[in-house]
Amino acid sequence: MKLLRKITLFSIGIIFCFGLVISVKAAAFSMSASTKTVSPNGTFVVTLSGNVTGNIFINVENERASESQIWIENNSVSVTITAGSSGNVKVTAIPGEGLSDPQGNAVPDTSGTTVSVTIQQPTSSNPSRPSTPSSSNTTPVKTFNLxxxxxxxxxxxxxxxxxxxxxxxxxxxxxxxxxxxxxxxxxxxxxxxxxxxxxxxxxxxxxxxxxxxxxxxxxxxxxxxxxxxxxEPKVFLKYKDTELGVYPSFHGSETLEGFENTEVTIQDQQVLGKVNEQGLILLYMVEESGEKAFYVYKDEVLYKYLPVTIAGRTFISLEIPDDMKNMTGLIQQKIMIHDVEYDGWVFEDDSFSNYSLLYLMNEKGDIHLYQYESTEGVIQLYSGAAALRQESVDALRDEMNMMKIALIAVSVIAVIILGAGVGFYFYKKKMSGSH
Missing domain, CATH: 2.60.40.2340 (Immunoglobulin-like)
Structure with a gap:
């Protein structure tokens, strides 16, 4: 029994030692940490290496990373990790969709890899009790400032x-x-x-x-x-009166919920983009000044990505085209919805003061005019007809009745005129026959 217990403890010790190894390798790429321990709220670096190309997502338990997603291209990429106040920091790297090898083939092993670093608390000393000189001849340990x-x-x-x-x-x-x-x-x-x-x-x-x-x-x-x-961008697209470059990575970009990394073919070249479940494609574009932003790419046309939420639905606010700025029965102006201003129109008719029109793109990339009703907070596709209140319906009904009466009167007059014409024709024919 004693021998069996020793073997068991020895096996557990080996497993525990393997658990402390801070470099874990997956088939696609490897990840290692710069240290085994870190001070509370301190920082350390994890480095990802591999002959692969694609996006890798960084997930940290017990605090945060300097970047939540990185782009690796047959090289090594480092991410700074900030530790919490106690416990362990667990860092997991998960490959995004489309990870490929140097030949452009999809990497079959897309499993993630994890490293763990221990948050080591500083040792405390008791200043109230001065240490007594040791009676031994132990040589003091030297410390070096590195x-x-x-x-x-x-x-x-x-x-x-x-x-x-x-x-x-x-x-x-x-x-x-x-x-x-x-x-x-x-x-x-x-x-x-x-x-x-x-x-x-x-x-x-x-x-x-x-x-x-x-x-x-x-x-x-x-x-x-x-x-x-x-x-340096290698693919350029026209936007209004200028050209924007498709940025080769997402460096410095914000994290977009609901979007995944993808590749888009433009001008016979593969560029990096993002796509949502509905198929809306975004490109990370850079201006000549160096300013970067996301743009919707639809039918080879760019629209600046300005997401808004109206009546619980997500849209993309668009700039109104010049040929739509002057529409019959409408006045273009700023529309205020929940303290946010949008470009849109109001109706000239004061009877429709609760209604306004907005030029928006939905999450699928479809562009429409939308009608917003302010008292109920409802938004829907604009049919092309003005919204009608009951007074307007009554007025329209009376107008239709008058039109019916007028149409009947015109028909009667037309019949009388036609009858008179026919009678005159036969009368004239009869008179000419008598001669």
Whole structure:
């Protein structure tokens, strides 16, 4: 029994040790953490690597990540994770739909991968009881300051601002940048710094590491700088009087609920886009000034993506075309609905003061005029006819009755005239025959 108990404990110990490994590899890509432990509310980095192309979603239990989704393209991409106050931080990477290998084939293994880092609480000391000198001849343990005192990136600023205790930073560089020069200095003059100098960089994400080391210890400390080089769009589309480029990634974009990443063929090229369940396609576009935003792509035409909720339904607010600004019986003006202004129309007839028209796109991408009734808060497709109240229905009924009476009178007169004409014809024929 004792032997059996020892074997059982030994097996549990082996399983526990394997559970502490912080680098987990899936068939599609691998993920590793920069540390096994992190201080409360501290930060660490997870790095994803693999010869795959596509979108990967980052899910964090017990606090947050710097990015909830990243684009990997046969390289390594790093994400900064901020820990909570206690427990463990569990980071899961889940591949998005369409993950492909270098040959463009779909990756068969789309399972996610997870790493876990322990939040280590600082040890507390009791200042009220001074320690007594030890009677042994134990040599005191040396401590070394492996912190950097400064990091400079030529032509760019670090985010966040530098602090010796912060090890993860990001930098953004303009498009066309092929190299970056990084300098750094150690807080301790005897500490060496590796990684300083000029580094080659490419479009998209680049990770540069600076490592400090003291000659009297094997311990090192690593600082990571995620360098993002502005990407160059290769596909351009016309929008109003200008051209916008389809941005090659979603860097800096907001997270859109209800949309998944997809690929769209434009001008015989594959570009990155987003699509919802109804098939509405969005493209992440960049202006010449560098400003980026999502646009609806429908029938090779762009519409700026401005989602709004009206009467519990989601629409996309559109700019009114010039040929619709002046419509008979309508006045174009701003429409206020729940403290939000929209471009639209009101009816010239004061009887329809509760009604207004809006030019909207629905979640399928269909564009219509919608009629909104303010007292009931109801929105529906506009039929092309003005909304009618009961007074208008009564007036219309009286008008129809008058039209019927007039039509009968005209018919009677027409019959009389026709009869008179026929009688005159036969009378004239009879008179001509008598001669």
């Amino acid at each position: 912190n950097l005192s400064a990091i400079q990136v030529e032509g760019a600023s670090l985010t966040p601002d530098f602090s010796g205790d912060t090890v993860d930073y990001s930098v953004e560089l303009p498009k066309g940048t092929t190299s970056v020069t990084i300098s750094a200095s150690a807080a301790d003059s005897e500490v060496s710094v590796q990684g300083i100098g000029t580094h080659e960089v490419h479009e998209g994400n680049n990770v540069i590491e600076l490592t400090t080391h003291h000659p009297e210890t094997s311990t090192t400390k690593t600082y990571r700088i995620q360098v993002y080089v502005e990407e």
